[in-house]
Amino acid sequence: MASNKKFAEIATKWNEAEAVNHDIVLSTRVRLARNLAALPFPHGMTLAERQELIDAVGRAMKDTPLGQSGYCFFRGEELTELEKALLLEKHLISPQFAGGMKEQGILISADESIVVMIGEEDHVRIQSFLPGLQLSAALAGANQVDDWLEQGLDWAFDDKIGYLTACPSNVGTGLRASVMVHLPALAMTGRLEQLFAAMGKLGLTVRGIYGEGSESMGALYQISNQVTLGYSEEEILARLETVINQISAEEQKARDWLKEQQTVKLHDMIWRAYGTASFARTLSLREMMDCLSRLRLGVDLGILERMNKSQLNKMLIGGQDHFLMKEDGRELAAGDIDILRASFIRGVLDGK
Amino acid sequence: MASNKKFAEIATKWNEAEAVNHDIVLSTRVRLARNLAALPFPHGMTLAERQELIDAVGRAMKDTPLGQSGYCFFRGEELTELEKALLLEKHLISPQFAGGMKEQGILISADESIVVMIGEEDHVRIQSFLPGLQLSAALAGANQVDDWLEQGLDWAFDDKIGYLTACPSNVGTGLRASVMVHLPALAMTGRLEQLFAAMGKLGLTVRGIYGEGSESMGALYQISNQVTLGYSEEEILARLETVINQISAEEQKARDWLKEQQTVKLHDMIWRAYGTASFARTLSLREMMDCLSRLRLGVDLGILERMNKSQLNKMLIGGQDHFLMKEDGRELAAGDIDILRASFIRGVLDGK
Numbered sequence A, B: 001m002a003s004n005k006k007f008a009e010i011a012t013k014w015n016e017a018e019a020v021n022h023d024i025v026l027s028t029r030v031r032l033a034r035n036l037a038a039l040p041f042p043h044g045m046t047l048a049e050r051q052e053l054i055d056a057v058g059r060a061m062k063d064t065p066l067g068q069s070g071y072c073f074f075r076g077e078e079l080t081e082l083e084k085a086l087l088l089e090k091h092l093i094s095p096q097f098a099g100g101m102k103e104q105g106i107l108i109s110a111d112e113s114i115v116v117m118i119g120e121e122d123h124v125r126i127q128s129f130l131p132g133l134q135l136s137a138a139l140a141g142a143n144q145v146d147d148w149l150e151q152g153l154d155w156a157f158d159d160k161i162g163y164l165t166a167c168p169s170n171v172g173t174g175l176r177a178s179v180m181v182h183l184p185a186l187a188m189t190g191r192l193e194q195l196f197a198a199m200g201k202l203g204l205t206v207r208g209i210y211g212e213g214s215e216s217m218g219a220l221y222q223i224s225n226q227v228t229l230g231y232s233e234e235e236i237l238a239r240l241e242t243v244i245n246q247i248s249a250e251e252q253k254a255r256d257w258l259k260e261q262q263t264v265k266l267h268d269m270i271w272r273a274y275g276t277a278s279f280a281r282t283l284s285l286r287e288m289m290d291c292l293s294r295l296r297l298g299v300d301l302g303i304l305e306r307m308n309k310s311q312l313n314k315m316l317i318g319g320q321d322h323f324l325m326k327e328d329g330r331e332l333a334a335g336d337i338d339i340l341r342a343s344f345i346r347g348v349l350d351g352k
Helices: A047-062 A081-089 A135-150 A184-188 A192-201 A233-261 A263-279 A285-300 A309-318 A321-328 A334-349 B047-062 B081-089 B135-150 B184-188 B192-201 B233-261 B263-279 B285-300 B309-318 B321-328 B334-349
Strands: A025-034 A071-075 A105-109 A114-118 A124-131 A175-182 A204-208 A220-225 B025-034 B071-075 B105-109 B114-118 B124-131 B175-182 B204-208 B220-225
Touching: A025 A135, A025 A233, A047 A071, A047 A105, A047 A114, A047 A135, A081 A321, A114 A135, A124 A135, A135 A175, A135 A233, A175 A233, A175 A285, A184 A192, A184 A233, A184 A285, A192 A204, A192 A233, A220 A233, A233 A263, A263 A285, A263 A334, A263 B263, A263 B334, A285 A309, A285 A334, A309 A321, A309 A334, A321 A334, A334 B263, B025 B135, B025 B233, B047 B071, B047 B105, B047 B114, B047 B135, B081 B321, B114 B135, B124 B135, B135 B175, B135 B233, B175 B233, B175 B285, B184 B192, B184 B233, B184 B285, B192 B204, B192 B233, B220 B233, B233 B263, B263 B285, B263 B334, B285 B309, B285 B334, B309 B321, B309 B334, B321 B334
Parallel strands: none
Antiparallel strands: A025 A124, A025 A175, A071 A105, A105 A114, A114 A124, A175 A220, A204 A220, B025 B124, B025 B175, B071 B105, B105 B114, B114 B124, B175 B220, B204 B220
């Protein structure tokens, strides 16, 4: 197994965490759901209509900057199963899209800050990815793509309620803003459940790193807006940003408390994770993610001076099953992947 | 807290494991129980009689090589609580002796291969310590001391049953031979209980590293003869040696099996222990002992080439509470000792 496509490399825009000075918020994603007025929603489309959708969007792109170099367009059949899995492990596409039918299309910008899925739950889902907490900038990126596409496409839009979408939960702005946060100190001090319950009341949703229905791993959570109707895009983002800033402050307080009141326990935990990462010969995905969480906390708190965020970011993407398989070039059993993962992690620590 | 006595150093004869080419048997101890015919057994003695005992044994020693340089004699009151604790942590005296009354005496040879306790359960307990499996040599060492003492002392002896002792279980030869074995592979493969049950039927006793009633730690066990009556010293030792050789062979088989059939699991376990030893900031005694067991297995199997047995032996003695306190010079709380232990272990790994 191999891939020569650029997105098969580990680096991706949202994971350039060095670029943004934010320890707790790893990344921001904004997506806009759009549908063509002339076609039924994807779940009711024939294969011919799906083909028509891809052709229409492809044509609309062609006459805009999206058709220029700097953007790559792929039809579903041009991507192997491995390549779809790699895109999924970079969180650039949804599990639904990765496992979907043939008649799909995807547009990816060179730095992967823009990814447009065609033929997912909605006709078009414009996604904008940035590192750290950059809600407005991410929205601006998505809006720019929306504007370009609108020049050639007629979106399903109702003057009273806004953009029409396949699922009522997206009707209105079609906007979902999602922020990936790292909350190890709140997890350790047992404060998360209470905070997450409060977020539900504020119309926000909390998910694990692998999206809807996924468990949390490595103290990484995706926090996003639930409601898209009845508020402006700016209002939705402002509310999310307020909550994210509050939760970041809480996490920072919990980190300070651990650092001052639980110094030995904290250092012990972080250095043991470093020991495991340095020497384990087999690592499950879950254990790697837990290790990474502790290592990241150690880097954030200045305890693990011998590591840096580039290493952590490389491990976060490259330590996943399909990235490991791609490197190894073979289809592997679960036990073999865990061995490969441990070896990969040791290699990154050794500066490879 | 401090001690300038030589036995307060970490090195001790039985722990010179490099000297004897035996991976599984760490050390051999032979002890002879002897009592003076003219005095009641210790549990029935007055303080004056205990004083008389020490004087009598002291006089008898004086005219033999035991009175020369190369041997140190201490009265109980010359040893601090810390020093008794250090002797206990080196397994050179019994907990009973360490916690006993004032009127005690102890003779220690320069290399600590000979330790005589006076006023323990019996009047005199001659102990001979050697590294590896050296039952005959250890018995010869103890017998030599017995011969020297006999020149000036009249042992309680019955022509029919042999030496008389405070506890009937020691009557006859007064001999207890004890071998410290490291059985990590048998412990991992769940075979120990069955083997230990069989040993009971053969008249042998199995104890943890801290003696009677102690739990096992770090897969270290002391195997000794139960019966001292009705067999010659040579018969007792031959039977013990046969069983020890059998159990060593079983352990070796289990190690080979792990090495061949559970390669990754074995390497992973050993290297993780190395990671913990290298980076933990707090280590309980139990966790240190478990780590040491895995590290020792790694060294034995040639997996941990960067470590050697001197380091392991240093950790085994020096990583105990009182040796750590002695180095630190203060009385410490349990949590502080665990921090000190982790730091000591890291230091030994760093070649300190």
